[in-house]
Amino acid sequence: MKPEPIAERLKDRLGKEMGEKEIQKLTTGxxxxxxxxxxxxxxxxxxxxxxxxxxxxDFPHLTVISPAAQEEEIELIYHFGLGYGEAGGxxxxxxxxxxxxxxxxxxxxxxxxPGALTTEREMTEFMGVEFEGIPDDSHLFLPDDxxxxxxxxxxxxxxxxxNKLDEQP
Amino acid sequence: MKEKRDVEMSANNRRDTAESAASAxxxxxxGEKSTYSVPVGPLHPALKEPxxxxxxxxxxxxxxxxxxxxxxxRGIEFMGTRGDRNLLQVLYLSERICGICSTSHPxxxxxxxxxxxxxxxxxxxxxxxxxxAELERxxxxxxxxxxxxxxxxxxxxxxxxxxxxxKVMDILETLTGNxxxxxxxxxxxxxRDIEESDFPKVREALDYYKEVFDELVDxxxxxPTMELRTRKVGVLTKEEALKLCAVGPTAxxxxxxxxxxxxxxxxAYGEIGVEAITPDKFRGQIxxxxxxxxVVRLLEVRQSVEIIEKCLDRMPSGPIQSVEKPAVLLSQxxxxxxxxxxxxxxxxxxxxxxxxxxxxxxxxxAWKVRAPTYANLMPWKPMFIGDEVxxxxxxxxxxxxxxxxMDRATLKNWKGQDEATLKKEELLKLSRDKTExxxxxxxxxx
Numbered sequence: 001m002k003p004e005p006i007a008e009r010l011k012d013r014l015g016k017e018m019g020e021k022e023i024q025k026l027t028t029g030x031x032x033x034x035x036x037x038x039x040x041x042x043x044x045x046x047x048x049x050x051x052x053x054x055x056x057x058d059f060p061h062l063t064v065i066s067p068a069a070q071e072e073e074i075e076l077i078y079h080f081g082l083g084y085g086e087a088g089g090x091x092x093x094x095x096x097x098x099x100x101x102x103x104x105x106x107x108x109x110x111x112x113x114p115g116a117l118t119t120e121r122e123m124t125e126f127m128g129v130e131f132e133g134i135p136d137d138s139h140l141f142l143p144d145d146x147x148x149x150x151x152x153x154x155x156x157x158x159x160x161x162x163n164k165l166d167e168q169p
Numbered sequence: 170m171k172e173k174r175d176v177e178m179s180a181n182n183r184r185d186t187a188e189s190a191a192s193a194x195x196x197x198x199x200g201e202k203s204t205y206s207v208p209v210g211p212l213h214p215a216l217k218e219p220x221x222x223x224x225x226x227x228x229x230x231x232x233x234x235x236x237x238x239x240x241x242x243r244g245i246e247f248m249g250t251r252g253d254r255n256l257l258q259v260l261y262l263s264e265r266i267c268g269i270c271s272t273s274h275p276x277x278x279x280x281x282x283x284x285x286x287x288x289x290x291x292x293x294x295x296x297x298x299x300x301x302a303e304l305e306r307x308x309x310x311x312x313x314x315x316x317x318x319x320x321x322x323x324x325x326x327x328x329x330x331x332x333x334x335x336k337v338m339d340i341l342e343t344l345t346g347n348x349x350x351x352x353x354x355x356x357x358x359x360x361r362d363i364e365e366s367d368f369p370k371v372r373e374a375l376d377y378y379k380e381v382f383d384e385l386v387d388x389x390x391x392x393p394t395m396e397l398r399t400r401k402v403g404v405l406t407k408e409e410a411l412k413l414c415a416v417g418p419t420a421x422x423x424x425x426x427x428x429x430x431x432x433x434x435x436x437a438y439g440e441i442g443v444e445a446i447t448p449d450k451f452r453g454q455i456x457x458x459x460x461x462x463x464v465v466r467l468l469e470v471r472q473s474v475e476i477i478e479k480c481l482d483r484m485p486s487g488p489i490q491s492v493e494k495p496a497v498l499l500s501q502x503x504x505x506x507x508x509x510x511x512x513x514x515x516x517x518x519x520x521x522x523x524x525x526x527x528x529x530x531x532x533x534x535a536w537k538v539r540a541p542t543y544a545n546l547m548p549w550k551p552m553f554i555g556d557e558v559x560x561x562x563x564x565x566x567x568x569x570x571x572x573x574x575m576d577r578a579t580l581k582n583w584k585g586q587d588e589a590t591l592k593k594e595e596l597l598k599l600s601r602d603k604t605e606x607x608x609x610x611x612x613x614x615x
Binding site: 079 | 537
């Protein structure tokens, strides 16, 4: 699968809601062939439209949602893969979106891609992001009574949970 | 004869019965059968990992399952991004994410950093990385096959397959110095070379595996009890595998031809050419059950042997690292800026590492690890529904989960007792008793 048609389709569907886009070309190791990664910045409100645009080509494979940065706003990156099955034919598409730090909220895509539930639940408990329409937002990895978000760098209570083994009691 | 037919027919009716039972429970009608819930976990009877299941049972059939993970959560990403570790220290941390797949995380991590910084890796290093990754695949699949046999009650097959596995562990020790946690990888290359004098030992081990492969296939795939016990157990359809984003042998056993070595080539796989293995290569049909998962993993062992042979034949000469001194490497990485992803096909499926580096900072700004079992957590649910309590150890082990160690099950309303705690031995005994029962029904006996 070539990356340009995918990028064009996203541009057509999202228009102004898509910001910077870059097609990164990587080598396929020793063979010297090429494989492609599309990085693009989109508005949070355009996420569902973007996923539907990908689904028209092939059923997208959501790998994970990464929390990328937390300075002015919480930046999430959605890692999608499209086009499995042919040798060297998969294109990775990474959507970068910024959420408000005080109230990070975005619509859930668990109805479009049921496998997205695990990573959305992880983002809820670790970063405090609220996914609208998520079928189940109970804790998956952390205890039920833990209300601190460990990956938020501005939360000071997280330090209480860190086990400092090198300090003598 | 009638009993045997009933066993076969009930396998087909499992799903329908379970669905109607689940809907009866949800509709809350009076006089319908009600379900009772059985927590299993967090220490687990299959494949030594802590995870908590909550099973809803109707009689012996599972109608619903919920799971809670996180018992082996050690906060590795938290440790890596706190700002007090440089990239080599984060690499050492990534090696210790998992013991069985101790190559997978360093490979994905070094690929991510190399993609973020544009660092080159010499060809010889790519081949050495491929060889170590494929050796790890062989040892991991044979280990899993032995454990699956153990869950079903074939302890002799467990000991036989683990004895067969010793050869690849010896080779790994010869090449890397350790049986587990090889510390072979670094950004821009590998840390130790494979001497020409070691090649004959590796080839001898590969010949041994080629000889012994037919025996393994005979014991696992042509044994009638094994087939009866694993056929139609833990079925994952192709559509479910796609929708739930399953990865690795779990997805391939359902007919989804996803393999990172084929789709998004890296290291030496692009040159050698890898094709995703699906169960129709063995018998021409795909069911997506536990038997198909055994098929896929055993055929991948043979594929790995062939890949390592090709690597040895084509190994180029040259340096093994693009930057030799760690201090120089670290200062180069400190000046680097960028973000990258690294993907690798671990024995359990796709591993992804995402990393973001900023100029002037020694430690990464953001690091995300996505292990393959994470993606296979959701496919577990449709695999359990419709099957029996005695199949729990087998289905839990069939996705080859990588978390960590042992368990006991607490059941309510089990056999007339208000509350009973079943130890690991008892849950395992249920699984083995079912095997014995099926063998007797088959009329085999021995």
